[in-house]
Amino acid sequence: MNDALKPSPEPTLSDVAELAGVSRAIASRALSAQPRPVSADKRERVLRAAEALGFRPNLLARGLSSKTVNLVAILVNHIHDLSDLDLFDLLLAEIQAIGKQVIFIRVGAGEHAEAFLRDGVAYHVDAALVFSDFADATTVRRMFRNNAVLMLNGHHDPGAPSVTMDEDHGIREAVADAAAKGVRSALLLTGRTMSLVEQARIASYRAALERHGIKLLGELAGDYSYASGRVLAQLIDVDATDAVFCTSDAMAMGVLDAHRQHFPQHQPKRFRLYGFDNISLTQFDAYPISSIGADKREYVAQIVRILNQPADLAQNSDHVLVATRFVPRLTG
Incomplete structure (x- = not known):
């Protein structure tokens, strides 16, 4: 073969180190996604050399040497709630920023979920983040043959x-806001009530409403979706209900669209409307829904902090709470 047609050899870490005038070990530390000690000057020289040579780290080789695969599993029941989009986009970005990639595993619900968790084929991952409320830590450890499991499902x-998000704080603030505005009766629209997180959320609403003397007219179960909000909205007695609390913003959006005539310029005419999750859409003019939510960046930061400490991840039982707050908008 003509030498001119032969592919150029891929630049190596040694080539980068030589061009930057540093040792191979320092070049490796400078290019690592993990925070490793190296001076700013040497890091800059290594980065410039790597760019000039077109060098890209071999993540597979790096994983073999460190006994990691730089892969994180995220277990979910499913992804259809609008709040999932806000959360997981941010979470993926922050996990990638520490040099890891993500696989989503959709567990499903009910008997299907139990069968999947029992018989599903596992991947080799560095850690598993468990959002699915059908999965417990023991089952997930067995699936992945790995003790590095972080529970995010209650x-x-x-x-x-x-x-866990400390939802009680934000709920108490929202109900206090309603009470201060003269609300004396309320309806609660919920998600899937077998979820531990939803059970705790419902209990917080019941306690807060009772504390302020607000009569709970009933609880209507949906599935957190916009569609279920539209359906349940037809069951609201607008003459008897002072406020409707929804345990997701998507459901509240469905209620708002079904009762637009009662919200001229988004202001409550017959009943006040409160959502939950503080999704990004509530910041726009179409859905200015009073809501409850945590700082998602703080929530994700806590997840990534624990993920970055693999020894602790596999050995501790720390329980971290991230506070929620009430965000008033026009519908409340």
């Missing part, structure tokens, strides 16, 4: 750390 399993 379960506080022994030997597994967890991060």
Whole structure:
């Protein structure tokens, strides 16, 4: 073969180190996604050399040497709630920023979920983040043959750390806001009531409403979706209900669209409307819904902080709470 047609050899880490005038070990530290000690001057020289040579780190080789695969599994029931889009876009970005990639595993619900968790084929991953409320830490450890499990579904399993939103704080603020505006009766529209997170959320609403002397007219179960909000909206007695609390913003959006005539210029004429999750759409003119939510960046930061400490991830049972707050908007 003509030498001119032969592919140029791929630049190596040694080539980068030589061009930057540093040792191979320093070049490796400078290019690592993990925070590793190296001076700013040497890091800059290495980065410039890598760019000039077109060098890209071999993540597979790096994983073999460190016994990691730089892959994180995220277990979910499904993704259809609008709040999922806000959260997971941010979470993926932050996990990628520490040099790891993500696979989503859709568990499903009911008997299908149990069968999947029992018989599903696992991947080799560095850690598993569990949002699915059908999964417990023991089952997930067995699936992945890995003790690095972080619970994000309301379960506080022994030997597994967890991060949970302190929803009670924001709920108490929202109900207090309603009480201060003269609300004396309310309807609660909920998601899937077998979820531990939803059960705790419902209990917080009941307690807050009772504390302020607001009569709970009933609880209507949906599935967090816009469509279920539209359906349940038909059951609202607008003459008897002072406020409607929804346990997702998507459901509240469905209620608002079904009762636009009662919200001229988005202001409540017959009843006040409160959502939950504080999704990005509530910041726009079409859906200015009073809502409850945590700082998603703080929530994700806590997840990534634990993910970045693999030894602790596999050995501790720390329970981290991230506070929620009430965000008033026009519908409340």
